[in-house]
Amino acid sequence: MKLYTAKLAPNPRRVHMFLAEKGLWETVERVQLDLATETKVPDHLGRNPMGLVPVLELDDGRFLTESRAICSYLEHLNPEPNLMGETPEERAFIEMFDRRVEWGVLLPLANWVRHGHPGLAVLEKPQIQDYAEASSEKAKAAMVWLDADLAERDYVAGNRFTIADITAFAAIEFARLVKFKPWEIYPNIARWRDAVKARLSADAALA
Ligand SMILES: N[C@@H](CCC(=O)N[C@@H](CS)C(=O)NCC(=O)O)C(=O)O
Incomplete structure (x- = not known):
């Protein structure tokens, strides 16, 4: 998995903290994009037509966007510690x-x-x-x-x-x-x- 992300931005930071809580912070490759110049370009629009980060590239090459969806995916793959509810x-x-x-x-x-x-x-x-x-x-x-x-x-x-x-x-x-x-x-x-x-x-x- 590879995370397209950016510095200082709150939505990427949600995923950063979620990854760290799951003990995955060092295991997922991170690609820092410059929000001013690198998100509304063809390469990134191909990952997310809205030109936003975060985007998680899955191992099969698909791109998962929306912070909460990315966190849900990580939660299902790595249930512990639970961050989204047990019951x-x-x-x-x-x-x-x-x-x-x-x-x-x-x-x-x-x-x-x-x-x-x-x-x-x-x-x-x-x-x-x-x-x-x-x-x-x-x-x-x-x-x-x-x-x-x-x-x-x-x-x-x-x-x-x-x-x-x-x-x-x-x-x-x-x-x-x-x-x-x-x-x-x-x-x-x-x-x-x-x-x-x-x-x-x-x-x-x-x-
Ligand atoms: N609903 C999206 C929002 C993503 C979003 O707004 N990302 C901002 C950074 S916090 C962004 O990529 N901004 C770049 C821009 O506005 O061009 C999510 O939850 O991930």
Whole structure:
């Protein structure tokens, strides 16, 4: 397997941390692409017509895209440690929380960064400052419910670490690019982030 990936980008980082949690970080070859110049070119559009990363190239030559689909594949191939749920109920609730943070936290934070950071103007054409501002409001509102959720349990989807923590961590670390540090404001997010950052996989996540 080969992973087409990029530095600093939150969706690739989700897969990085998932691989590291599974003990696979060193075993999957990684190809770093420059998002500004190497994703909207024929070679990469052949792997993913949307020109995005991450893309996992399977051993039979097929290309698997979408971070969550890649993680599901890795989870089925390598069931331990379990990150996506053991029972039907647990799987459904972890998916619910993962999608909640993907759409409710990662998406507005990513749009804030992509539309607000001058360095990302090359990816977001047109870059719309009003959209950055509106997304920042949505992201800040999401921190209120995320902090309240984390007051009730240790991790995003319950009392153990799961894929939902990986998605939320990748999102929140990306917000540094617009100097948003919710852990300095919200105590439960701070406690949770410290716990996630202390994991060995956090280094891979931030690679
Ligand atoms: N839904 C996709 C989103 C992938 C995505 O948006 N990737 C970004 C990096 S985080 C990208 O490749 N951006 C390049 C671009 O916008 O040109 C997933 O979950 O993998």
